[in-house]
Amino acid sequence: MEHLREYQDYVLAYRLRALVGGSSKPVSGYLSLAEYANKRLQRQHLAELLLKKSNYHADMRRVDELTEEMNFGFWHNPGESVDFLRKMIQQGGCKALESEDDFVTYLLTPLERSKLSFNEERTIARYYLGLLRASSAYLDAEVFTRLRGEVEPLRESMPIFVIHTDEDVARVS
Numbered sequence: 001m002e003h004l005r006e007y008q009d010y011v012l013a014y015r016l017r018a019l020v021g022g023s024s025k026p027v028s029g030y031l032s033l034a035e036y037a038n039k040r041l042q043r044q045h046l047a048e049l050l051l052k053k054s055n056y057h058a059d060m061r062r063v064d065e066l067t068e069e070m071n072f073g074f075w076h077n078p079g080e081s082v083d084f085l086r087k088m089i090q091q092g093g094c095k096a097l098e099s100e101d102d103f104v105t106y107l108l109t110p111l112e113r114s115k116l117s118f119n120e121e122r123t124i125a126r127y128y129l130g131l132l133r134a135s136s137a138y139l140d141a142e143v144f145t146r147l148r149g150e151v152e153p154l155r156e157s158m159p160i161f162v163i164h165t166d167e168d169v170a171r172v173s
Contacts, residue, residue, distance in 0.1 A: 005155065007036055008162045012128060013071035015107050017084070022091045024084055028069045039070050075128060078144065081135030097132065100125035112161045120159045127154040 010031065017024045031039065043066040046059050053059065067073065073080050088094050096106035103125035104113065113121065134147035 001160070003037075004160050004162075005158065006040075007033055008160065009075050010036055010071050011162045012107055013074035016094070016096060017071070017074075019096055019106060020084075020088050020091060020094050022087065024087045024091070026069075026071070027065075031070070036070060039066050040072075042066060043070065043072065075131045078135040078138035081132055082138065085132065085136055097129065100129065103129055108161070109163075111163055115163070116159060116161055120161070123154055123158055124161065127151060127158055130154070 014026050014030060017026045043063055046063045046066070050059050050063065074084070075081065088097070095102050097103065100122055104121045108116075108121070108124070116124070130147065130151035134144055134151055137143040137147055
């Protein structure tokens with residue numbers, strides 16, 4: 001189940017970055033679940049090899065490229081999130097991040113929404129918006145810890161909602 005949640009993290013980060021555009025635009029095309037899984041395995045293998053090498057610079061660049069392509073850590077790494085938020089603000093903001101309603105409207109497909117209850121949609125929006133809010137406060141360790149503590153329990157109750165179809169690919173490409 002956690003692997004599907006990780007893929008959902010990727011999908012929503014991809015959609016958000018595509019929506020914001022500019023320097024936040026995804027570096028590659030939309031990845032299917034199978035493509036994402038393949039890149040995840042490649043990244044993991046390269047990272048393991050790095051631990052065994054003394055000259056790891058080329059492999060480290062490839063790990064970084066895969067990390068960027070997969071939006072790996074986008075929601076859960078405060079440094080990544082804060083970097084995105086800075087770029088987004090410089091580009092004039094993003095309507096999808098203004099409210100839970102806007103998050104759902106701009107980042108979930110009609111098919112996904114048809115499979116979710118109103119409360120499930122709100123859980124999803126509250127979770128991802130909460131992660132960004134917590135990241136924006138991460139320089140204050142006490143505030144960051146409190147905000148992340150409020151968000152993390154939502155992950156277990158968050159439904160799996162991403163359905164990979166040609167319509168989804170067309171929408172985000």
